[in-house]
Amino acid sequence: MAATMQDVADLAQVSLSTVSYALSGKRPVGAETRVRIESAMAELGFRRHAAARALASRRTHVLAVAYPVYGVALGATLNEIVAGAAAAARAAEYELVLWPVSSVEPEMLHELAGQRTADGVVLMEVALDDPRIAVVETAGLACALIGRTEDPGDHVWVDIDFEDALEQSVAHLVELGHRDIAFINRSQASLDAGYGPVVRAQRGYERAMAARGLRPLAVPCDVTPPAGRRAVQRLLADVPDITGVIVMNELALFGVAGALREAGRSVPRDVSVIAVAVAHEISEMYERPLTYLAPPGPEQGARAIRGLLEVLDGHPAPAGANLPCVLHVRETTGPAPRH
Amino acid sequence: MAATMQDVADLAQVSLSTVSYALSGKRPVGAETRVRIESAMAELGFRRHAAARALASRRTHVLAVAYPVYGVALGATLNEIVAGAAAAARAAEYELVLWPVSSVEPEMLHELAGQRTADGVVLMEVALDDPRIAVVETAGLACALIGRTEDPGDHVWVDIDFEDALEQSVAHLVELGHRDIAFINRSQASLDAGYGPVVRAQRGYERAMAARGLRPLAVPCDVTPPAGRRAVQRLLADVPDITGVIVMNELALFGVAGALREAGRSVPRDVSVIAVAVAHEISEMYERPLTYLAPPGPEQGARAIRGLLEVLDGHPAPAGANLPCVLHVRETTGPAPRH
DNA sequence: GCGCTTCGTCGAAGCGCTTCGATGGATCCG
DNA sequence: CGGATCCATCGAAGCGCTTCGACGAAGCGC
Structure with missing residues (x-):
């Protein structure tokens, strides 16, 4: 052997x-x-032999990512985070594993964490009041959050600065002369639930518009292409002189293109489209080079891992990080049409 | 503690x-x-304590899935497999973890497998000649394949019966009176590389058409929506009287809808569309209820795990399984239009 | 040149569990 | 009613590693 x-x-x-x-x-x-x-x-x-080492050293040298496998349609965004985390873990001579868990029922997590097969866990898609945190900490494992709870306290957390992302989006469009700018957010349900990214994006959009004396026009939208299509149809019916659309909804994005084309609006001649927090890989699926704000996926993963390692080394948890998206101007945004 | x-x-x-x-x-x-x-x-x-148990019993009670995190846009199909595997593992009191690996460079796998942190590994998206198999077996771990190599030998493998899936698709359309049926396959590159699913689907399509005296019309297509759009445009230009389109390409699917609409073809009145090996969740993203062949995702995962457990228990590996897709008739297929 | 520290190495004691052999009592049968 | 059998339990020997204390051999300053 x-x-x-x-x-x-x-x-x-x-x-x-x-x-x-x-x-x-x-x-x-x-x-x-x-x-x-x-x-x-x-x-x-x-x-x-990993088990022997773990037993003797009281350290598994394994970090886990609670990976939501249920109800995830697009993997690219999640996977960027995982890739960043894996690289950071490897650099520190830790292994990274993914724990396939349902984000709603923490029992599996309890099972996995209880056996102490990892030293720390990264929780993805953290909800405002996430029961998984208690499960992980009760098991005595370190815990880092991608996203954050209502009050993250002194947890390690890494989030996307959605307010800034919407500010950037609006600024970009306004610079191009747009004034009638709509925002297609995620679902009404997540807005009602107070889900962080959705709420903060909404707020960011409203502030950015208000700061420029513009009328905000935000519409919630389920995360599917047909929903995106309908959202645009409704939008054009209600406010025909829209010239800019900001979309923070990966799947709806694919419906947006079709709806605009059908309505006879050319992009970007008649309408500019900008996607927020969409992974590069997803942006490439769009029918033409998309102007988008790339989320700091790998960086999020890497920071979460490094935070975890700090805690494991007995250092205080580093301050939470609110990372900006990066604007990539491609071909779906252009000067506002003149009346 | x-x-x-x-x-x-x-x-x-x-x-x-x-x-x-x-x-x-x-x-x-x-x-x-x-x-x-x-x-x-x-x-x-x-x-x-998992490590102590593993050390004493020479069994980690962990099974791993080599999970491709690089270059995967849609997660739903993969995740169905993982969910099935996780359930099967839990039923046998094993934990399932995902190893985030690149499918092309097996070094990470070597690292993970070498430390013996799992008893067996499920390899997803197995290529014709997959170097990962040797890596896993050299490390002394059991190995199960989702997909299969050129000659799977006595490995545990679970695959989708793509030939049957194409036969089912053609049969469904022919029953509805269609005769000019095109097949949008995956990329030319994967066809050239001899990648199993693509080659077998192609063969299945050709046989099914030939058996009915119909002229096959297969087009390769990159796995992106715009590529799907172009493929349909080309198709309609070359053979305007196409009335049925079979798509085995998750992302191209989203381009297909737009292209047909643009060309003024109504679905299913003018053209019927059927998707092959598309997860239910993906099918729901289509703009209207899609007729599709659902892959046996959870069953694939579960069989792979059960096969692994057989081998670990010293039993001979169960015979490879070629599982059928299941046809779900929704609203994108209908009677062929009369001339 | 004497005590000091530092370097390089060794032996042994666990880490928390599984598993084997042993033990002692109850049960069985002719 | 004595030996064979089974049941329930215990003690001890590891699994392959980390880590602590110990120890001889150099290297140091004064």
């Missing part, structure tokens, strides 16, 4: 503990000895 | 090993003793 540390020690003619120190660097090891150990490890194809 | 088995034993006034047997059921335990142990566990909130 697989080689153990004792096998390596025997082959290198040193004691077991010396091999351990060579690996961890917690005590100095002679240069020549180190070489012998390293070649012995290479020869035997040695890899530390 | 967290309670250990010794704490439970002390509280229940039995020996440590008796607690272990009560938990595992590997030896009988007196009814009364069992009650004492169980209430002690409840009182202390005891949960087995």
Whole structure:
């Protein structure tokens, strides 16, 4: 079977503990000895047995991401975060695993966390009052939030600055001369529930418009292409002179294009479209190069992991981070049409 | 800190090993003793320490799914498989974790598998000649494939019967009177690479058409909405009397709708559209109730896990399974128009 | 050149669990 | 009613690693 540390020690003619120190660097090891150990490890194809290490060191060297697998249509945005987290974990010599959990029922999390198979957990899509946090902390694991609760306290959290994102969107369109700018947000239900991103985006939009003396026109919209299509149809019926549309709704986006085309509005000649918090990969699915605000996906993941590591090292949790989206101007926004 | 088995034993006034047997059921335990142990566990909130258990039993009781997080736009189809796998694992008292890996570079897998943090691995989106299999098996882990290699040998594999799916699609349209039926497949590149699903679907389509004396018209198409749009435009330009379109391309699907509408073809009055191997959740994003062949997602995941468990229990690997898609007739297919 | 620290190494004690062999009492059968 | 059998339980030996204390050999200052 697989080689153990004792096998390596025997082959290198040193004691077991010396091999351990060579690996961890917690005590100095002679240069020549180190070489012998390293070649012995290479020869035997040695890899530390994770369970044994975890048991002895009281550290699993594993971080988990609670990954919502139920009811997620688009994976790209989530996956950017995971990719960033995986890279950060690897850099710190931790493994990253994903725990497939339902975001609503925390039992599975309890199961996984209780067994202490990870040192810390990153919670994605955190709700205002998220029961998962208590589950993770009761199990004695560190916890980091992507998004944040009503009062994140001294938890590690990383969020997107949605207010700023809407400010950027409105500013971009206003610079181009637009004044009748609508905002297609996510669903009314999430707005009613007070879900952070949706509420803060709404507020950001309203402030940005008010600051410029413009009339806000926000419409909620379910997260599906047909809903996006209907939202635009309604919008054009109510306020025909709309020239700018801001969409923060990945799936509705795909309905928006069709509805505008059908209505005979050319993009960006008649109407400019800008997408908010849409992953680059999703933006590429649009029918033409889309002007969009890219979320800081990988950075979110990386920060969450680094925060977790800080806490695990006994340092105080770093302050929560509200990261900005980055505007990419492509071809769906242009000068406002003249009347 | 967290309670250990010794704490439970002390509280229940039995020996440590008796607690272990009560938990595992590997030896009988007196009814009364069992009650004492169980209430002690409840009182202390005891949960087995996974690492200790893994070390002692040489079994981690964890199964992993190699989860492609890079370059996946739509998560729903993958997630159905994961959800099925998670349920099957839980039923067998195994935990399921996802290993976020790139499907092209197997180094991460090597890292994860080498540490023996799982007993078996499910590989998703298996290529014809997949280097990951060797990585997993060299590490001494069991391995199950979703999809299959050129010659799956006696590996555990679970695949979708794409030939049957195309036969079903053609049959459905022909029953409705269609004769000019096009097939929008996935990319030319994957066809050239001989990627199983794409090749078998192509073959299935050609056979189904040939068997009915119909002229096949298959077009490759990149996996993006705009590509789907262009594919339909080209199709209509080349063969204007097309009345049926079969699409096995989740993202292109969204371009298809727009292109047909633009071309003034009404669905299903002028053209019927049927989607192949599209998850229910994705089908719901279509602008109207879509006729589609649902892939056996959860069943695939569950079979892969059960196969893995068989192998781990020392049984021979069950025969590979080629699972059928299930036709759901909704509103995008209808009788062929009369000339 | 004497005590000091520092370096490089070793041995041994666990980490929390599973599992094997042993033990002692109850049950069974001829 | 004595030996065989079964049931319920215990103690102890690890699983493969980390880490602590110990120890000889250098290297240091004065």
